[in-house]
Amino acid sequence: MDTEALRSFVRAAELGQLQHAADELGVTQQAVSKRIAALERELAVRLFTRTARGVELTFDGQAFLPHARTVVAGVERGIAAVRRESRALRIDVLGFRSAQAVILHDYWRAHPETELDVVTLRADDPHVAVAAVRAGDIDASFRSVTDPATLPRDVRMVHVLDFPLELLVGPAHPLASARTLTPAQLRGHRIWVPGIAPRSEWAEFYEELAADLDLPIDGTGPNFGVEVLLETLADSPEVATLVGARDRLVWPATYGLRRIPVERPTIAYPLSLLCRRADPHPGLRAIIDHFRGLATVPAPAWRPSWRGR
Structure with a gap:
């Protein structure tokens, strides 16, 4: 009809x-x-x-x-x-507590007229996000494909920001009183990152980090969520983890957790945005400019090899 x-x-x-x-x-x-x-x-x-x-x-x-x-x-x-010009900009983030989601929320608070639809794909492989971008299910995704040669021609990856990682420890940990730490000072201490997913960008990130800086990254055990991880850190004199400096983490005051910057070199996690090469959503340019306008990571900094590919 x-x-x-x-x-x-x-x-x-x-x-x-x-x-x-x-x-x-x-x-x-x-x-x-x-x-x-x-x-x-x-x-x-x-x-x-x-x-x-x-x-x-x-x-x-x-x-x-x-x-x-x-x-x-x-x-x-x-x-x-x-019609992209008449609907909300759909962006995928790794998690609603992640630095990317926090920064995106900061942007929206400064520009409340922006219509955003923030989602999180339940997938570890960034190529799932690539497929969602190509299908039009989302306009963009804060994911990185560590081998850009595997990207289809109609999808591009734009580097938008590097953000520093910090050590998170409980009050009984031997490094808890430090104001700053170097990667060399982390050697010999268990850095627990449970549930590192194969084929994920962070799996390759931590593999290179462990090899280049000789850090004991422990990815064993299932990931039971942030709350369980924080509780474990609070009770342990041995376990530490790495978190993004802008990650939104909240814990009871009784936990006494400490976030300690890592310097000389700063451990930098590269943040990229996947989007369509042609006809992107008109609201995307302002988001990219906002992220790129933020402070850079203090030098010297360690970055994974795929950051420069």
């Missing part, structure tokens, strides 16, 4: 004049008449009777009108959903 015919029928019924409907739809009265006539032939009923004042619905037209309105409204909602 022709949706333009349905739209012409609905507007003529609401306005009571074929000419008024034509003016609103930006077509001729003859075009509206032909559309409605074709609709009547398809339905095998008369929808209007002509009067001196214009047109009036028949009983069949009155019965058909609410259903036609529903169809037209559904089509208009569908069009709005795929």
Whole structure:
């Protein structure tokens, strides 16, 4: 069934004049008449009777009108959903406590007129995010593909920010009283990052970090969530972990956890954005500029090799 015919029928019924409907739809009265006539032939009923004042619905037209309105409204909602300039910018973040989500929230608070739809894909492999970008399920994703040669031509990866990592320890840990630490001072201390997922960007990040800086990264055990990790750190004199400097972490005051900057070199985690190469969402440029305008990581800094690819 022709949706333009349905739209012409609905507007003529609401306005009571074929000419008024034509003016609103930006077509001729003859075009509206032909559309409605074709609709009547398809339905095998008369929808209007002509009067001196214009047109009036028949009983069949009155019965058909609410259903036609529903169809037209559904089509208009569908069009709005795929027209990037008229819908919210859909961005995937690794987690709602992650630094990327925190910075994105800061941007939105400064620009509350921006329509954002923030989601998190339940996938560790960044190529899942690439597929979602290509399919139009999301406009962009804060993920990194460590081998850009595997990216399809219609998707690009834009580096937006490096953010420093900090050591997070409990009050009984031997490093808890330090104001700053160097990577060399972390050697010999267990750095627990549970649930490092194969094929994830952070798996490669921690593998290179352990090899280059000779750090004991322990990825054993399942990931039971942030709360369990924080509770473990609070009770342990031996376990530490690494967290992003902007990650949003909250714990009870009784835990006494310490976040300690790591310097000389700073451990820098590269943050990239995956998006379509052609016709990106118009709101994306301002987001990229905001992230790139933030403070850079203090030098000297260690970055994974794929940061420069």
